[in-house]
Amino acid sequence: MGSKTKISIQQIKNEDVKTAVFSALELIDAQHLMQKDNMVVLLKPNLLMGKPAERAVNTHPEIVRAVIQWVNQFNPSKIYVCDSAGGAKPGITEIAMKESGIQDICEKEGVICIPFEKTEREIYEVKDALELKDISSSSLIREADLIINIPKIKTHWQCTLTCCVKNMFGTVLLANKAKTHAQAAILDRFCSALADIYSISKPQLTVIDGYYCMEGQGPSSGDVVKLDIVLAGYDGVALDSTVCKIIGFEPREILYLTKAEEKKLGTTDLEKVEIVGETIESVYRKFKRPKLKPISMPLPKWLADYIGKTIFKASVKFNKEKCKLCSTCWTNCPVNAITPPNEIKKGNIPKWDSKKCITCFCCVELCPHEAVKFKINYIKNAAFSWMGLGCVAFLALITMLILWLLP
């Protein structure tokens, strides 16, 4: 039992978030991390976009408040609450901080709430890189005595789940996130990039917001699930794996978890985990999956890239009724595949360039009005790709050869 990593699960009873967070942390003896004087503590919630708490898109402000209050008991010198929201538009993180209610909580608790992109930039070299040789992030990642990850349980169109490991993608500064999407457009490569990022920003402690979660078309357009739980632990990979079991997914189907395990950043083997507090069974609630099923391709990079750009290419559709021409999609597309219509007037929709699109899902994730839809027509894509044409030509050649050899 001694060498097992501890994970606590606590239920939130009668909306008492503070008691659940404090007891989850006590159950794993987290106070031992707070022994130093004048500590600088960095809290990293999930701040995807400007949506209110009840939409379950961002970490719930009451969870952030409870973690701040827990840290404050140990007289730290500074507490920072930081993130870099989805997309590349300047000011987008400030909007997310304000509209999520997290900025207000920080002001009331007297802590610093600042976008990562407004802090000093630092380039980190990645050891044993799977995809990214270096990462552009904040100097706070190095300066903080303690990093506490505060992710939220949500399904994710592209990666199936977003929680601990995926949340640290937000430590990459705005425009560099877009660059990462563009460089590692294929799921395998993007998941390798996530593991590389997690290896740099690896938090020492994690508190998971399982208060209001999201199922189905997450991370922004799914359905809200009030799960009423909090998890705490040290190993983000093991925590994500535990979350998988709670919501009826398999840890090994989440590609970035296998990549993170490959980099020795944690374990997906729940035999190596000691669960304290509630059991997985007692809080189990099967989540609806996202409609698109991610397909992993352990192929050479050039072939995976080719297949990703052809057979797995999505087509993006805009809903005329829902689109408010708010500009979020065209200002945040990492490869400028979306442009505004000729005239900004109701009934017009943005223009989409299929040749430029890298199927990164950012427009779907970030549209505040759920006006972007994705479709992947694998059969049509395969038929019209060079690979598809090559297969047809090959089959035709074989058929001709057989016919020629037949008496």
Ligand code: SF4
């Ligand atoms: S599709 Fe969505 S993000 Fe794009 S302009 Fe319309 S409302 Fe805004």
Ligand code: SF4
């Ligand atoms: S159009 Fe959408 S999916 Fe395609 S690259 Fe731009 S943001 Fe990504």
